[in-house]
Amino acid sequence: MEIIMSILAGFLFTVGLYLILTKNLIRIIIGSSVLSHGAHLLLLTMAGLKTGAPPLLGLEADTYVDPLPQALILTAIVISFGVTSFILVLGYRTYKVTGAAETDQLRGTDTDE
Amino acid sequence: MSNWLILPVLVPLIAGIVALFFPKHVTAQRTWAFITSLILIGVNIFLLTYILSNGIMTLELGGWEAPFGIVLVGDSLAVLLTTTTALVALPIIYFSFSTIGVEREKYYYYAFFQFLISGVSGAFLTGDIFNLFVCFEVLLLASYALIGHGGTKTQLKESFNYVIVNVVSSAFFVIGVAYLYAVTGTLNMAQLSERVGEAGSEPIITVIAILFLIVFGLKGALFPLYFWLPGSYSVPPTAIGAIFAALLTKVGIYSIFRTYSVIFNEDTAITHTILLVLSAVTMIIGVIGAIAYRDVKLILVYNVIVAVGFILFGVASLNSDAFVGAIYYLLHDIVIKAALFLIIGALITAAGTSKLSGMGGMIKHHPLLTWMFFIAALALAGVPPLGGFPGKLMLVVGGAEAGHYIVVAVMMVASLLVLYSVIRIFLQGFLGEPMLTHAEQHGSIKAQMPPIVFLVALSAFMGFGAEIMYPFVESAAETLVNPRAYVEAVLGGNS
Numbered sequence: 001m002e003i004i005m006s007i008l009a010g011f012l013f014t015v016g017l018y019l020i021l022t023k024n025l026i027r028i029i030i031g032s033s034v035l036s037h038g039a040h041l042l043l044l045t046m047a048g049l050k051t052g053a054p055p056l057l058g059l060e061a062d063t064y065v066d067p068l069p070q071a072l073i074l075t076a077i078v079i080s081f082g083v084t085s086f087i088l089v090l091g092y093r094t095y096k097v098t099g100a101a102e103t104d105q106l107r108g109t110d111t112d113e
Numbered sequence: 114m115s116n117w118l119i120l121p122v123l124v125p126l127i128a129g130i131v132a133l134f135f136p137k138h139v140t141a142q143r144t145w146a147f148i149t150s151l152i153l154i155g156v157n158i159f160l161l162t163y164i165l166s167n168g169i170m171t172l173e174l175g176g177w178e179a180p181f182g183i184v185l186v187g188d189s190l191a192v193l194l195t196t197t198t199a200l201v202a203l204p205i206i207y208f209s210f211s212t213i214g215v216e217r218e219k220y221y222y223y224a225f226f227q228f229l230i231s232g233v234s235g236a237f238l239t240g241d242i243f244n245l246f247v248c249f250e251v252l253l254l255a256s257y258a259l260i261g262h263g264g265t266k267t268q269l270k271e272s273f274n275y276v277i278v279n280v281v282s283s284a285f286f287v288i289g290v291a292y293l294y295a296v297t298g299t300l301n302m303a304q305l306s307e308r309v310g311e312a313g314s315e316p317i318i319t320v321i322a323i324l325f326l327i328v329f330g331l332k333g334a335l336f337p338l339y340f341w342l343p344g345s346y347s348v349p350p351t352a353i354g355a356i357f358a359a360l361l362t363k364v365g366i367y368s369i370f371r372t373y374s375v376i377f378n379e380d381t382a383i384t385h386t387i388l389l390v391l392s393a394v395t396m397i398i399g400v401i402g403a404i405a406y407r408d409v410k411l412i413l414v415y416n417v418i419v420a421v422g423f424i425l426f427g428v429a430s431l432n433s434d435a436f437v438g439a440i441y442y443l444l445h446d447i448v449i450k451a452a453l454f455l456i457i458g459a460l461i462t463a464a465g466t467s468k469l470s471g472m473g474g475m476i477k478h479h480p481l482l483t484w485m486f487f488i489a490a491l492a493l494a495g496v497p498p499l500g501g502f503p504g505k506l507m508l509v510v511g512g513a514e515a516g517h518y519i520v521v522a523v524m525m526v527a528s529l530l531v532l533y534s535v536i537r538i539f540l541q542g543f544l545g546e547p548m549l550t551h552a553e554q555h556g557s558i559k560a561q562m563p564p565i566v567f568l569v570a571l572s573a574f575m576g577f578g579a580e581i582m583y584p585f586v587e588s589a590a591e592t593l594v595n596p597r598a599y600v601e602a603v604l605g606g607n608s
Binding site for chain 2 (some may be wrong): 016020025028029032036037038039040042043045046047048049068072075076079080082086087090091092094097098100103106107
């Protein structure tokens with residue numbers, strides 16, 4: 001199971017990085033989301049995918065799954081959610097102010113000689 | 114008593130939250146930001162003296178024992194850095210009063226500033242690798258907001274790159290944490306140190322160490338991961354550029370200090386050789402940039418990159434003299450980069466341009482600013498009585514002890530070229546023929562002088578008072594050379 005999940009995470013990294021290397025701002029933002037999906041999936045996989053009850057003590061099971069990575073993923077998800085919403089608005093503002101929807105139109109600043 | 118350790122994080126956090134409630138009252142915002150920064154300095158200096166007399170201080174948050182809960186560790190290195198952070202935050206806040214503009218101040222500028230300081234202090238104090246990630250995100254989110262604050266065209270152009278680079282490096286950080294958790298089964302740095310020690314020289318540990326070097330190298334602008342820095346640091350207003358240059362890259366450098374001394378200290382042949390080569394190339398790339406540009410902001414920005422190379426050379430040399438030098442240089446560099454950015458900000462205010470060709474003869478109307486810049490330039494280069502000297506001296510001694518003679522030579526030449534790059538600003542911008550009469554200049558810089566004088570005086574104190582600082586720096590280097598002390602302070606008897 002871990003092997004399949006690792007391949008899936010690797011596939012998500014490939015797609016994410018490919019999208020980030022394209023020119024369109026929206027595709028870059030989607031790429032960053034896909035990349036963080038891959039990272040979260042990898043975090044879950046790396047902690048081990050042994051069978052066990054959900055980490056709820058009321059179930060009184062013999063074995064539970066590891067609760068720590070779930071807490072880490074939850075934290076990482078809200079952080080990447082916050083960053084993604086910021087970057088979407090930033091992309092929108094950038095498009096409104098500079099009229100650029102592609103990265104090569106974002107080159108050059110006032111400080112260049 | 115140990116609860117005091119949370120205050121460097123908590124004071125700016127509460128200050129920022131309170132500042133959210135009255136955004137339109139600019140005078141109240143300013144007063145509040147100023148008072149809370151003063152309190153932050155007081156708290157930090159108290160902690161620093163306490164730790165020097167009583168040893169490493171730990172705080173188990175929520176009362177959970179060390180490997181299971183999150184622990185804050187205040188050793189001298191962490192608290193020296195939070196103290197320096199507080200000491201540069203105050204003058205930069207004061208500098209913002211007259212430069213940042215009322216419109217920006219009304220839109221939560223001081224709140225973002227305080228959140229940034231809170232994240233930086235948290236990153237310095239934490240003893241948990243995932244908590245380090247969270248603190249990084251706290252300071253990065255505040256920095257995203259600050260870099261685009263005001264929303265001018267150039268700021269928006271550069272902030273998009275900055276955010277994307279940091280999103281990618283954060284994803285790599287999560288991946289690194291995932292691998293490390295899979296190998297060791299813990300997130301606490303002290304326990305990681307023990308478990309990595311037990312795993313010995315397994316190649317996977319080296320791979321993870323290099324992954325963390327990539328992550329922190331991206332945050333700290335190490336070659337070849339520095340490409341995002343020149344644009345991002347030169348577009349925001351001076352006060353924001355100053356706080357970025359002083360603190361943000363230093364958090365990445367500090368993380369390399371911490372991970373490479375406490376966690377990945379078993380098999381150093383590969384990782385520290387990579388670090389050595391990268392630090393040398395970083396110095397070279399930095400000075401090439403510093404000499405190539407004719408724009409005062411970009412000259413300073415490339416000097417930030419040179420300093421990253423100098424400091425990491427100390428880590429790569431891995432002996433106690435080099436660590437003392439690196440810590441000394443790190444602390445002084447926080448102060449001097451803030452000072453130089455503020456001076457350049459005042460210069461640009463007066464000259465109305467950041468091009469070196471458009472300014473000249475500032476000494477005629479601004480003698481104090483000129484001499485402040487001259488002192489700061491010499492301190493940056495490391496001329497003996499001033500602040501940059503003790504750090505560089507110890508770096509050279511430590512590097513020679515480790516036998517890295519070529520890199521020591523590169524460092525000496527780089528120092529010379531750093532001096533050339535800033536003296537060129539002095540000769541052309543401050544001396545020479547005046548371009549503008551006093552009346553033609555673009556605004557008064559009188560209100561901007563007190564923070565500049567304060568920072569230059571602080572830098573001078575670091576040089577003249579080197580003997581006063583030495584015991585702090587030495588005990589900070591002690592925990593880096595001998596991480597056992599750190600591990601024992603955190604885990605105590607229950608490891």
